[in-house]
Amino acid sequence: xxxxxxxxxxxxxxxxxxxxxxxxxxxxxxxxxxxxxxxxxxxxxxxxxxxxxxxxxxxxxxxxxxxxxxxxxxxxxxxxxxxxxxxxxxxxxxxxxxxxxxxxxxxxxxxxx
Numbered sequence: 001x002x003x004x005x006x007x008x009x010x011x012x013x014x015x016x017x018x019x020x021x022x023x024x025x026x027x028x029x030x031x032x033x034x035x036x037x038x039x040x041x042x043x044x045x046x047x048x049x050x051x052x053x054x055x056x057x058x059x060x061x062x063x064x065x066x067x068x069x070x071x072x073x074x075x076x077x078x079x080x081x082x083x084x085x086x087x088x089x090x091x092x093x094x095x096x097x098x099x100x101x102x103x104x105x106x107x108x109x110x111x112x113x
Contacts, residue, residue: 003029003104008070009097017042017094026100033103035095036086042095043075043088044103048110053080055113062109072098074106 003026009015018026027035033046050056060078063085067073077084085106087099 003101004108006097006101006104008072008101011089011091011096011098013091015089015092015096017089017092018097018100023095026097030100030103030107032107038086041088041093043086044095044099045084045086046103046106048083048085048106050081050083050113056081056083059083059110059113062113063106066102066105066109070098070102072102074102 023035027033030044030046032048033044036043036045048059050059056078060076060083063074063076063083072087072089075086085103087102088094089096089099
């Protein structure tokens, strides 16, 4: 997966959001993710089903470690049997290419478990 190995760029409030016309191509690389809008802000969202509570906690911790490595942090909801992850870039109040990269990396983490 190309996105999973891509480098994240430093973002600031002047960084561009992903152009609408690029969204379908990027989403095709992360087919388990959905484009959602929360309070007018586009986000990437995936619900990952796992076996029980401990697996959900373990996956959440692995995602947290990944987020710390890149200093880019998602919203994570951990429940028995599932982890819901949402990526967006707070600095630009929308989606940056980094969000798609991080979604692909979460997919890789999940595939390893």
